Amino acid sequence: MWYAGKDRTCKHKYLDNNGKWSSWTDLGGELDSAPASCSRKKDNYHIFCKGTDGQAWHRSYDSSTGWGRWQAMGGSIASYPSACSWGKDHAAVYVSAPDGQCWHRRYDDVRGGWHSWESLGGYLDGPPKAVSWGEGHTSVVCKGEDGQAWHREYNDDNSAWGDWEPLGGSLDAEPAACAWDGRVDVFVKGTDGAC
Numbered sequence: 001m002w003y004a005g006k007d008r009t010c011k012h013k014y015l016d017n018n019g020k021w022s023s024w025t026d027l028g029g030e031l032d033s034a035p036a037s038c039s040r041k042k043d044n045y046h047i048f049c050k051g052t053d054g055q056a057w058h059r060s061y062d063s064s065t066g067w068g069r070w071q072a073m074g075g076s077i078a079s080y081p082s083a084c085s086w087g088k089d090h091a092a093v094y095v096s097a098p099d100g101q102c103w104h105r106r107y108d109d110v111r112g113g114w115h116s117w118e119s120l121g122g123y124l125d126g127p128p129k130a131v132s133w134g135e136g137h138t139s140v141v142c143k144g145e146d147g148q149a150w151h152r153e154y155n156d157d158n159s160a161w162g163d164w165e166p167l168g169g170s171l172d173a174e175p176a177a178c179a180w181d182g183r184v185d186v187f188v189k190g191t192d193g194a195c
Helices: none
Strands: 002-004 010-012 036-041 044-050 057-063 071-072 082-087 092-097 100-106 116-123 129-131 139-143 148-155 165-168 176-180 183-185
Touching: 036 092, 044 082, 044 092, 057 092, 082 139, 092 139, 100 139, 129 148, 129 176, 139 176, 139 183, 148 183
Parallel strands: 036 082, 082 129
Antiparallel strands: 002 010, 036 044, 044 057, 057 071, 082 092, 092 100, 100 116, 129 139, 139 148, 148 165, 176 183
């Protein structure tokens, strides 16, 4: 569990195998957003945030080496990031930029670590949400400038991103999403106040 403290540092606590919560730990950093996290494999996770300098920042943990240092990832972020992983060799961070587009940067353990930022286009009116149901799949959903939900998918079968597709609706906030077993569910707060 992570959150951005009033002092703008990242706070962390965890539940151990015995069902006991640890104390809160200060992981440092200079956060200007809530942190996002994902895990590639057992005993490994990544934390991402928007820094007070407006760029993406990253810190990782691995049980064999402990906590790494905060790393500047560049980019320019308009709101808090989203992160997901589809397997032990992959992690990615997704952000909405001041240009209104969705941008992402991915980590590939097999192909040399972090890749450059890539634009996924679109025109976002809020942060994106990224989810994966398994190896080779990512779905990104967001609220578009037209007020409806939008979706874009990467599928390893095609080794490419599909086009943005409108999902309709009339959103009053950014969407939430989850994925499992070949399925993606999207939840939104409508302008009528209902889910």
